Amino acid sequence: MKPYKTPISALVLIYTPNLQVLIMERADKAGFWQSVTGSVEGDETPLQAAIREVQEETGIDATQYNLQDWHTSNVYEIYPHWRHRYAPNVFENREHLFGLELASTLTIKLAPDEHVRYEWVDWREAAKRVFSWTNVDALKRLGEFHQLQL
Numbered sequence: 001m002k003p004y005k006t007p008i009s010a011l012v013l014i015y016t017p018n019l020q021v022l023i024m025e026r027a028d029k030a031g032f033w034q035s036v037t038g039s040v041e042g043d044e045t046p047l048q049a050a051i052r053e054v055q056e057e058t059g060i061d062a063t064q065y066n067l068q069d070w071h072t073s074n075v076y077e078i079y080p081h082w083r084h085r086y087a088p089n090v091f092e093n094r095e096h097l098f099g100l101e102l103a104s105t106l107t108i109k110l111a112p113d114e115h116v117r118y119e120w121v122d123w124r125e126a127a128k129r130v131f132s133w134t135n136v137d138a139l140k141r142l143g144e145f146h147q148l149q150l
Contacts, residue, residue, distance in 0.1 A: 004087040005039045007078070010050035012036040012067075012098045013138050014058065019146055020105055021126040021139065024057065024115035032131045035138070037095070046073075046096035054100060058118075059109030066101040070141070073097060074134040097138050 013035050014022040026032040038053035040046060047069055054062040073096045078086060086093075105120040121129070123146075127139040 004090075005085045006041070007039070007086055007090050007093040008046065009037060009039045009093055009095045010046045010053060010098055011095050011134060011138055012050045012054055012062070012100050013142055014054070014060070014100045014102065015123065015142060016102055016104055016120075019123040019143065020120045021123045021142070022058070022105075022108065022118060022120055023126050023129060024108075024110065024118040027112065027114055027116050029131075030116075033126075033129045034131065035126075035135055037135075039093075047098070050096070050098045057111050057114055060100070060102075060106065062100050066099075068099045068101070070097040070099060070138075072141075074137060076132070076134050095134050097141070099142060 021035070023033045023035060026034060036053050036057045038049060038057070040049040044052070050067070051062045054060050073094050075092050075094050078091055078093050083091070108118045110116070110118060123139050123143050127136050130136055130139065
């Protein structure tokens with residue numbers, strides 16, 4: 001039996017300087033788009049999980065680009081249809097936010113058991129299409145931070 005997932009995860013927004021953001025459609029839930037996300041495994045830190053998940057889900061080596069720890073997290077209720085992955089009586093997950101800035105869009109190598117397709121879209125479009133409120137929150141943070149830098 002596979003061990004329960006740890007209710008601590010990383011969400012990584014992968015984006016370009018003009019705020020084209022990578023979103024991917026889940027293999028297990030048609031129409032559910034998201035950024036890179038995944039639970040920590042073993043004794044790894046959220047940053048280590050972010051690096052591993054980016055590699056697994058996109059084929060990108062995050063250590064070769066501008067990976068930023070946003071030093072913030074959100075707690076959310078785990079969707080009922082995914083609770084079986086967690087220990088009994090675990091209902092919430094803490095998701096740590098990261099950004100990965102690339103110079104331009106890249107061709108992505110999807111993990112077929114996790115995602116069926118990807119698109120690069122403007123951050124505002126991404127915020128309309130992703131299914132989780134924490135992903136929307138992260139995208140809005142990205143857009144607001146970029147506006148402050150202009």
